[in-house]
Each structure stands twice: as C-alpha cells, then as structure tokens.
Amino acid sequence: MLIPTPLTQFILGICLITVFMSKRANAQVVISTPNLGFSQACASESFNTFNTTFIFSPASAIGESNQFSIELSDAEGDFSDPVIIHTTNAGEVIVSPTTLSFSLPETVAGEGYRIRIKSSAPVATSSRSIPFAAYYKAQDSPFTINNLVSTGAFCSGGSYLLTIDNPGNGSNDSPLLYPNLTFNWYKETSPTTSVFIAEGPTLSVNTNGTYFAETNYGTCTSNSFSNRVIISEAIAGEANATIASSLGNPFCPQQGFTTLSTIGGNSYQWFKDGNIIPNATDQMYQTNESGTFSVQVDLGDCSASGSIDLISELFESSIDVAEYNEMQSEETLLVNVTTTAQNPIFEWYLNNNRIASATEATFQASEFGDYSVVISETSGCEASIEYVFVIEEAFDLFPDVEKIPNIISPNGDLINDTWIIPSEYVSGTNTEIIIMTNRGKVVLKTNDYLNNWPEDDLNLTSINQVYYYIITTTDNQTKKGSITVLK
Template identity: 55%
Template sequence: MRKFTVICIAAFVFISLTGSMNAQIVIDRPVMETVNVCASEIFNSYKVEFGITPSDFNANNQFIIELSDASGSFATPTTIYTSKEGEFTEEDVVLYFSVPKTIGGVAYKIRVKSTSPAVFSQNSRAFSAYFKIHDEPFTINNFISTAVYCAGGSYVLTIDESGPDNNSPLDYPGLTYNWYREITLTTSDFISTGETLTVNEPGTYFVETNYGSCTSRSLSKSTRVTVSEATTATVSSINSSLGNPFCLGDGSTTLSTTAGDTYQWFKDGTPISGATNQTHVTNESGVYSVNINFGGCSASATIDLNSNEFTSSIDVDTSEPNIVEAGESLIATVITTANSPEYEWYLNGSIISGATNNSFEATEEGNYKAVVTQTVGCISSSEFIFEITEAIDPFPDVANIPNLISPNNDGVNDTWVIPKEYISGTNTEIMILTPQGEIVFQTNDYQNNWPEDLDFKEINPVYYYIIMPQDQKIKKGTITIIK
C-alpha cells in the first residue's frame, strides 16, 4: 500500500511539471503595421509582428498565419503564410503575408499558430480588407460625357461594356458600385448603389467600384457625365472618336451625341441623307450639327470638325532671340511632311512679299513668323515664331569715362563701358573702391563688364575708380549706380 502511494505522487508531480512547461509557451497577439488592407495586383504584401518564447519551441517548428472570414470567425480559417521549419527562434518575429483575391469586408482578423508544439496566439484586432481586382479608370454612358432628359422625366446612366479602350469592371463578378453627384472638383454626394443610376436631377455624375475603406485609394473610377434637363434652347454636345482635329491616316472618325429617340445630322447646315442614328461616320472636315428628339423635348449640338496631321520643324531658335552680327544675315529653313505645302513669311506682323519658299534669308532685326500649310488631305497650318537681334558690341567706341550706370538689364547702360584705350589688351589696371577705400574690383584685362553680381543695399551708391594705363596718366573719378 505504501509503495502504491509513492507511485501516484510521482506521476502527479510529472504531470504538473509538464503542464507548467506547456503553460510557458506563448505567442503574443499579432500586430499589423497597417490599419486597413488595400491589396491589388500591384501591391499585396503586409507586415505583422509578434513575440514568442523561443526556448520552448522545437527545432522543426513552423509558424502559420491564419485569416478569418469577413465576420472575424476562424471556423474555417484560410492559411495565408507558412514559415520554414525552425526559421524563427528570436523573441520578436516579423513576417509578411499576402491576402487572397476574394477578400472583401470590414471585420477580418488574423492569428498565429505554431506546429511544434501546437500553440495559438490571440486573435488580432479586426481590420478592413479588400483586394481591388479591378483597379483602373473605366467609362460610362457609351463614352459620351453629356446626357439630357425631358422635364418631368429621367435618364439612366450605365457602366460601359469592355472595348478596345475600356476594361469594364462588369467583367469581374461580385463587384458592387457607388454612384455620386459632383459638387465641386474635390467634393461629391453619395447617391445610390448598383450597376445603373436613374437620374432626374441635373448635375455631373460618376461611379466608383466599392472597395469599402479602400475606395478612396482605388483607381477604379468612371468618367464624368453631365446630365441636364432639356429646354427649348438646350444644347448638347458631339464627340469625335479620333479627336478634333482628326487624322485621315487613321481612317474615318465617328461622331456621337447624347442618347435620344430620333436624330438628324447636318453638314455645313445641310441635312445629311440617311444620317438619323446616334452616331455618324465621316472623313471630311466641316461644321457638323445634330438635332436630337427625346420624345417630348429636343436638343441640338454642333462641332467644327477639322483634320490635321503633319509634322514640321524649323532650324532656328524659337525660345530665345537669334543674335546676328552687324551686316550679316540668318537663313531659316522649315522642314515638313505636309502634302503639297505652301509657305508664308512675316516680319513684325506683315507678310513678306515674294517669300514663298521653305527657306528665308533674314537681314533685318525683328519678330518673324513662318507659316506652313498642308494643301492636300487634312488642310491645316502650323507656324513658327522667332526673333532676330543684332549682336551687342562689348567694346563700343566711346569717348568719355561715364560716371553713371543703371544695371537693370534693359540693355542700355547696364555696365561701366569705358574708352577702348583702357580695355582688354591695353594692360591698363582698373580699380574700383567703396567710399571706405575697400577694393571691390581690380583687373588688368577689363571687359566692360562691371558690375557683375554686385551686392549693395544703399540707394544709388557711389564708388570711386582709378584707371592706371601704361603711360602712367592716371584717371580718377566716381561712379553712381542707379537702379
């Protein structure tokens, strides 16, 4: 009987020690670096940290991150990360995980578990998480930026199907949408949800793919459509698929207008026979208009359509004046791909008679303009504006030493210009001093360039100069600077 008692006590002690050892194994609650998870094809990596007691984990241990469902339940968790065996042994662990593309909700949680021994951390705090499966701009209202409804009626805005220039979010099942009415360029009011919006109030509308708290960080937003209520004088708009001007080399352009019941298109004021659809295809320039009947009210729209495609360049500087020495000239040449080009040259706003070639020799100062016009196909023009000025002689022949300069960059009396007998090449020493006798400038090779970068705070300061030529006939005087 005594022997049996000892055995039971030993077993109890062993079990107690084992339980105490397991109780020391702890995985802290995981802490995420971000408040919300806004994942996409471009970015899907999120940082989580947690503490462990490394001495209690076996060498083959792995850490696993599990993701709850959208309600925070771990009844059927999703594994989103698994470490290598024995990879982490430090007390502080930092991991990076990615979320599945199906994620979308506001109450997700994660937890960490070990495999050897099997221990779970506490659940993380709840967080919003969305995968932006569609994350690019898209179009609505059949690419048309305006819409009209009759007084007392309404207009239905829809998301466009995918096309050559539009990846529609409708191709991604499960997405939801929020519609807004624009108040200012930066503010808007929420209107409704759904794939369509029925509008019965004038305004500018758009729709966004609903990614909850991640919506503002998504690019999945539609174009704007301005909806108006029709009146007798209502004017709608016309859109050119190839832009305006358009290029004939790209084929015909498609003109489209606001959706209505019936249509009649015009060119240069004349009805176009058979042009009674919402769109009209053309390859001709002209003034196009359309009358739109909405079944109880009507509207009209006009576009001055032009075709234009050729490249041109000119071989002179158009950003800064072209400096030409006195008595010399400048030849300007236009290079173009225009069909059957014609050229015109202008000086100071007046056309230069007889100047009809692609090159022109300019002999006068002034403002020039070259115009090249394509006369076959897309009839249009391109122009180049340039200026020619005569070079300033840095060493003009002056008779006297000036005692007044005005360095205001107006090209007149900006620097101290002295007679040629004292300038560069004469080995004349030039000194300029302040009234206190401080030398601010000294040279034996004067370039008629003083003052340069002179910093002074006085109003109309006075400086003294000393000119010491080789013949020792020293010249002295003052220089007043006026700004």
C-alpha cells in the same frame, strides 16, 4: 502483487512530473496579438505583400514540427470561416518576436478585416488583430461613363440612365471587365465635394446635377474613377445634345476613325454639313473627315439636338508630276512636292529602294523606274502621305532612219511595231503617203504621216499579209514598194 521499491517509485515520480510539466508548458504557450505593419491593405497585381509581427512565449515550448499560420477573417472581422493566407514551414520559426509576410486573396473588399496567428505544436491561437481595410484593386485607372459624353438630358417627368462603358472608348480599361468589383455613384455638391447616391453599374437620374462613379475600394479608392457628366432637364421640349469625339477635336486621322457620341435617347439621326447621313441612326457615328456634324435625338416626350465642328489635323500636300511620265534617256525630270506639314521629313524611293541623298521637297530624277515620295509630319498629328509616279523612256516617233523598211511586226514589244520611214517623208514635209492592200484598197492616205501605221488591229491570220505603199513628195518624186506584216 508486487510492491514498488523506493527506486521504482522515484523513477515513476520523475516521469509523472515530466509529463505534468510538459502539459503545463503547452497550456501556458501564449501568442501575442499580431501587430500590423500597415494601416490599410490596398493590394493590386503589382503590390500584394504585407507584414505582421508577433511574440510567442515561452519560445522553448515550440516543437520541431510547429507551423505558424496566419488566418484572415471576413470583412466584418468574423473568424467563423477563416482563410489561411500564410503557413510557415515546419520548425522554420523558433525565435520570438518574429515577422511574417503574407498576400491577400483577390476577393477581399471591406473595411473590417482582422488576422490572427495559430501554432500547431503546441496548439495555440492569438487574439484578433485590430480591424483594417483590405481591397484587391484589380482595376485602378480612370474609366469612362456615358460614352465619354459630358452631358445628358431627360424630359420632364422622365429620367436619364448613366452607365459604365464596357469596354469603353480608346484605351479605356472598363472596371466591368472585373466581376468582383462593385461601384458607387456620387453627385457633386461643390467643385471639391460630393455626396453618395447609389451603388451599381448604372444610375437612373431625374435631378439636375453633375454625376460620376468610382470603383468601390473604400478607403483604398485612388485612381479608379470616371469622367463627370452634367445631367439637365429639357426646357421647352428641347435639350442640348452634346457631341464628343473619341480622338478629340481636332483629331489625327492617322490614328483611324474618330467616334462621335451623343446623349442617350430613343432614336438618332446624324447630319454632315446640314445633309442627312443615310443609315447613321445610332448613338455613335464614326468618321475620318472634317466638317460640321450634327445630330437629332428623340428623347420620348421631348427632343435634343447638337453639333460639332470636327477638324482633321491631316496636313495638305501636292506633287507637280503626273502618275505616268516619259523622258528621253539623256533628260531629267524635276519633281516638287509642297506641304503644310509641321517639321516635315521627305523620303524618296526608286523601285522600293530608299534614295539616301534625297531628303528635300525637290528631287531631280534621272533614271527610269517606279518612284515614290513619303511626306511625314514629325510634330502634332505625326501623319504621313505617300505619292507614287512612274518615269518611262519616251518613244521616239521620228527616229533618224536611212531606208524605207519593208517589214514590220506589230506584236506590242515596242520593236518594229509600226512602219517608220525616213524623216524627209514624215509630218511637216507635206509628203503624201498612201498604203493599200494587195487588192488595191486604200487603208491609209495622209500628208501628215506620224510613223504610226498600223494604229488598229489588222486581224492577222497565220499568213503574213502584204501591203503596198506610194510616197509622193512635194516635188513629185515618187517611191513605191511593199510592206510585209509579220504575224
């Protein structure tokens, strides 16, 4: 058996003291209660960064591999199953005090959350922070209930069901699209106060009052609330069926159809200007017209009715030319538009090309082609109306020709399609014109020739047909000849 020498005993003692002191240092590392840099954590897609500051001592005891973690409790402050919401890199934090940033999970919703700090080398855990409210506001904008209809009614002994709209009307961002959210319903007790009624996406009401809903963000609640709805009990079996227009009233038809909505019931029938609208039997009805719209609602043991004088803000306008117009090459056509549009802009086009110089309500057209004019209202409804029209070269029925032609080709190309004779024989001269087939059958006899023969299909075959004419003037001068009709 070896007996330790004094030197060996000294070295062994130093090692034991070192180990003892190391263990003692680990046991004495303390992490302070985290100090919150906020009073409530209202997170959202655009903001989800929060800070906490803590002290650890002694700082020299922190190992090079140490990582600090931030743990989040449940909504009641319990750490039985904590969630790690931030972890530092190994050796990243060596100076005390220190501040760390973290983000909250999208599932947080409650008033009693806490955080605590843990270290890994050495292992230590801080005390819990003070409780704080934490909510992730996935939706934080006003939403609609009851299809934005401001009233509802129930029969005596019955109830009225209020619901959060999904997806709602127009740009309504329904909170029902976010599965983690819950909702609270309230009844107004004054213009500025209210009382909590119930939770859930719907509310059955059997008491008169004004009701609304809020997304349940606790003390973080701000903008996620609904419109108010006034609920009343039907009196004498008849209730007021308020009608709401999704685009407002007046409405701008340029935005599309407006949706008319009324109170909820068992069945519905819509009317326009006192006349029943076939198949309009739903709670909502779409239209882009003006008029007096009314509805009858069956509530079960009673009924409701209501009406709205719906006004379209689309301006009135007109144009003073036909869709198809003719003029001679040396002529022009004056076109005028009139409108009730506010601050109108006029844009004229020829063959789909903008006419830069044409910006007024009047335009002098001098070319043939396809025209259009767009009238735009630049304030109010900001709508547009377009008119299209065509100007073609007028066909001269009585051109100045020298000789009587003996060939025509009625093929629809507007060239030599009819038998055009000198003006001394046409309408107004009382000259008699007779045209016969090669068998002597008279096909035209007139003293008012309009240069328009043949007006009807001659049933041409593959063989050119020959006709004969006799022209007799008022002084009994006669001209005769043949007309060959080319196929």
